[in-house]
Amino acid sequence: MKRIISILLENESGALSRVVGLFAQRGYNIDTLTVAPTDDDTLSRLTLTTQGDDHMAEQIVKQLHKLIDTIKVVDLTVGPHIERELMLVKIKATDNGVRTELKSCVEIFRGHIIDVTPATYTVQLAGDSDKLDAFIEAVREMGIMEVVRSGVSGISRGDKFLRV
Amino acid sequence: MELLSGGDIVIRALKDAGVKNVWGYPGGAALHIYDALYRQDDVYHLLVRHEQAAVHAADGFSRATGEVGTALVTSGPGATNAITGIATAYMDSIPLVVISGQVPLTKIGQDAFQETDMVGVSRPIVKHSFLVTRAEDIAETIAKAYYIASTGRPGPVVVDIPKDVTDPSHKVPYIYPREVKMRSYQPTDKGHRGQIKRAVKILIGAKRPIIYAGGGVVIDNASEQLIALAKALNYPVTNTLMGLGCYPGTDPQYLGMLGMHGTFEANSAMHHADVIFAIGARFDDRVTNDLDKFCPHATIIHVDVDPTSVSKNIEAHIPIVGTCTSVLEEMLAINKDLDIKPDTDAIAEWWTQLDQWRADKGIYTASRYEESSGSCIKPQDVIKMLYKVTNGEAIVTSDVGQHQMFAAQYYLFDKPRTWINSGGLGTMGFGLPAAMGCQLAFPDKDVACVTGEGSIQMNIQELSTCSQHKLPVKIINLNNAALGMVRQWQDMNYSSRYSESVYEDSLPDFVKLAEAYGHVGMKITHIDELETKMRECFAMKDRVVFMDIDIDRSEHVYPMQRPGGSMNDLWLNKTEST
Ligand SMILES: Cc1ncc(C[n+]2csc(CCOP(=O)(O)OP(=O)(O)O)c2C)c(N)n1
């Protein structure tokens, strides 16, 4: 099952490589990884997604917690949460028919066309990973030139929050 | 405020961290630090002959004393030579601080001379690591390093210091922090009270209990509490390879070591137990054998300071995260207050069964091997003799192989921190440098390094360090002219095809070799001379003595778990199994 793990980390050199190294060392896969400083720039917020059963998820969370730079770790998947991913897609759009079809598709998915050339459209889309996957399927026939996905960012719903 | 250079700060901070000895080896990137070392008398440096040995010696010192060990190496090859030592300490949770020189900050990343990304290379085998980028940060970093190394589940910490950060011409204020606080690191101490109470009740209710105690009890100095609990309940105890000595080896409640080369009675008791109380142990694969067949009847109580160890290999019914000492003390207190007592009839019945197993197949109730005669010296008899000659009071270090298992089985350790071996990583070459660390810590004690002709040659150069620093360790070389443990597996699994496990008459004359280093060498080829020679050896208090003992080349270590079986599926000798 897909897991979304959120980590609050000291924003120090080497901290990220310890997290990534841990996954390699323990034989876990990282499917996506996003990281950036928070409003407090001594802290980084990291979201990563992986696959695993409950036992594995528990081990991953414990192992991550054991890293000295880690302040907090949660497996967001165990409670209500929101996930968002940003995607940029460049699509071949020389044909007028394709352009029209693409525009309506972008509208349906609530995306934006953020760059246009005589030969290409670049689309920006945000949402959960399934929605992004669905968009890719919808436009695949039109001729995808490039896909850039940010990886998942996650946050829990309601009153819970991850802070020092 | 006092102004000091980075180099001086390193040494001063070591002193303020309580460090008295540093094992190391100089080189370009560490020379400012070595110069600072020269200009003071507080921190004593021991020059080794290879950086791996520096780390093992610091590690041996730490294991024997419980203090943090310290090693100092230069960048590049100095740092990479230290890696095996660091990995060894990491696997056995030994607190070390390893300070490595690094190329100047201005050169990092340029493939400079003797540049290795030490923080990167060591990352998977350290508890934590630091790259110091300002002289002002050295003291605080060193304070943090000692704090991290020694608290929680201990482990090695690397402090990598670029040469320009130790520049003698750049002076900065020296402040050693009085206290270390880290928001991201707060090791657990006391376990959950409710859980502990549940654990005590389950333990008291057991009919076939066993206490399975590991290296965590040694590390946390919790032997006294462990003994008190075992005595209060009259329960049997088994120790892991890393736990030997944490429960007295000569106590009647002790069943011997468990696991791959554990005793029949300990492994059988585990397999049939209804409650296993695991403390400071981690259900290692060298203990459990096949996980699917592991102890089918047992309720498992697992105490460990490291939450990742609990329920990692074996799901614990009662997990308790806390230090061994605090949890055991709490258990003792709860046990006193509770009005339930162990079922003495059931426990008596259990003891009858345990004693039966001991009598039938135990290695302490009868010799389960053919005894020595003439020039056929059995390794087991050498260890028994070592025990006799040293009154069971020596600190015994070992290398890795058959000799290690014979030492673990036949030297009955009564005290923690007297059995010093590389259990987790299984590092050949650990024994001699570790013995140096122990001898430094306890100059008046007998320190014996039980080794094999294979292992000893991995760090034999340290015989020279022993001379320079007057470390009169005794080397007991169980010479079977082979990588014995490898050969045993080849006998058992590869129809005795001895692929690269023998040396074809290329072994050195160890007596002459010892003498070349200025030590005493002895060759033993006959069982009748063993006792006299060994007594002579240990009578030479201020000499290094190398006893090269020709042992039976065909001997195997038994018992031995059959792969893929349960804990008590054992080979008992070459022809019999359970
Ligand atoms: C550094 C290292 N390399 C290889 C091994 C694998 N290994 C384990 S035991 C052993 C043989 C050790 O031979 P020796 O020191 O003579 O001990 P014996 O088994 O003969 O008593 C070997 C090669 C190891 N443990 N460590």
Ligand SMILES: [Mg+2]
């Ligand atoms: Mg050998």
